[in-house]
Amino acid sequence: MNFELKAMDLVAAADEKCDVLVLLVPKSFKAAKDDLSQLVGAALKSGDLETGVGKVLSLYRPLQAAGVRVVLASVGEGGAREVRSAVVAALGVAKSANLKRLCVCFAAPAQEAAVRAAVLAVADATYTYTFSKSKPQPRTVQRVLIGARNAAETKTTFDRAVAIVSGVELAKEWANRPANLATPKHLGSAAQDLAKHPKIECTVLGPKEVAKLGMGSFMAVAQGSEEPLRFIVLRYNGAAKTKAPTVLVGKGITFDSGGISIKPAPDMDEMKFDMSGAASVLGTFKTLGLLKPAINVVGLIAACENLINGKAVKPGDVVTSMSGQTIEILNTDAEGRLILCDALTYAERFKPTAVVDIATLTGACVIALGAVRSGMFASQDTLAQSLSEAGDRSQDLCWRMPLDEEYAEGLKTNFADVANVAGRAAGSVTAAKFLQRFADKYPWAHLDIAGSAWKSGAQKGATGRPVGLLVEFLLAQAHGK
Ligand code: BES
Ligand code: MN
Ligand code: ZN
Secondary structure, eight states, rough: EEEEEEOOHHHHHHHHOOOOEEEEOOTTTOOOOOOHHHHHHHHHHTTSSSSSOOOOOEEEEEEETTEEEEEEEEOOTTOHHHHHHHHHHHHHHOOOOOOOOEEESSSSOOOOHHHHHOOOOOOOHOOOOOTTOOOOOOOOOOOOEEEETTTTGGGGHHHHHHHHEEEEEEHHHHHHSSSSOHHHHOOOOOOOOHHTTTEEEEEEEHHHHHHTTHHHHHHHHHHTSSSSEEEEEEEEEEEEEEEOOEEEEEEEEEEEEEEEEEOSSGGGGGGGGGHHHHHHHHHHHHHHHHHSSEEEEEEEEEEEEEOSTTTTOOOEEEEEEETSSSEEEEEETHHHHHHHHHHHHHHHGOSSSEEOOOOOOHHHHHHHHHHSSEEESSSHHHHHHHHHHEEEEEEEEEEEEEOOGGGGGGOSSSSSSSSOOOOOOOOHHHHHHHHHTTOOOOOOOEEEEESSSEGGGGGOOOTTHHHHHHHHHHHHTTOOO
């Protein structure tokens, strides 16, 4: 799918030959003299186009425009969120097998955030998964023209949004693939593929190297599976070697059965998405490769399955992490933190400016925040603020959660330095408190994306979050923010 940006008023939009023309109409729309403007004005005046955000009016071959179908969609004040719902609603009525050329035109000057929202919403609404279908029906849309009178002013934002779409779609693709076709090995080669880019390097470690590093906690999770683990080290080198990197750490559990503390059967298939954090790191690197910002970024992915066999780790087993801290594994289903803690220790060697881990870590985070905002924990206020703002800018929202020391109380045990679970209360916070013990050498943040990384039900599928947030966060570092 090819995105283009074009300076366009309604006269030009009327001339645009396309299968679907979506006109984004703000509440304050004032009709000019041209026919298409008059049509929009009349639709608003009569009330046939309601001004509520996402209300649409669909037309077929209207004489006023060259588009086969024209959809008028209300965007209220024209903000990012409003544009997103309007585009999704418009494509909902206009998506068809014939939709190859799409034009989305702002009927009033577009805000930058709204241009970005339009690009991301078109991509999201037209994404189609085909990898494991015998008769793939790929997305039909080939060309997407984004038009606005002030298009030129929004060019940088537009280019960035198009690059983010590539990253989001790579993340979606890997998260959506079934666990038998997206094993730790497959993730390793996906990362190697990214290293074809001149600024990206990749090293993939296997069980022997990981044992040598002393990652006893990571290895404990992997030991119940026939699939060998992978530890992936990606580097994006956009700045001088002397410039300290930001490190992203992704949870790459390619399937989470829970282990001996096995999960209930209903919806267990969704645990193929338990590598969404890893997928978001791959996606972010893809976007970095396209945008080539002057920063250094390291991506670490701990990838393995959490399964059950005769060698599987058992509740009560004590393992030694790479940091030297011993961990009593009271619940084998709290495996994410066990693989992340060793990756967090490994991150120390880069002397990073900040480390952000991304993980589908706790069901408790889904209860706390649902699918709207990812949970965000940070050891420093400035880092928390940067992540919040990056989330707002990209409309890939997060919400800061607490890290008071009292929350760590339940992790105490008589048999090791720390237990891997506390009680049921504040489950996403106690998980973060566990991780924090391994992240004391640098500014650290943790994104719990258990609720935001995928959708369940009829729309089941990965969202590609939080690639948008991560890219915005990293680019802000490039600008010294
Ligand atoms: N991958 C799950 C978390 C999860 C559950 C994400 C449901 C999205 C939907 C994680 O490994 C897990 O099983 N966490 C446990 C922790 C508990 C044992 C302390 C959980 O949340 O139940
Ligand atoms: Mn689990
Ligand atoms: Zn898990």
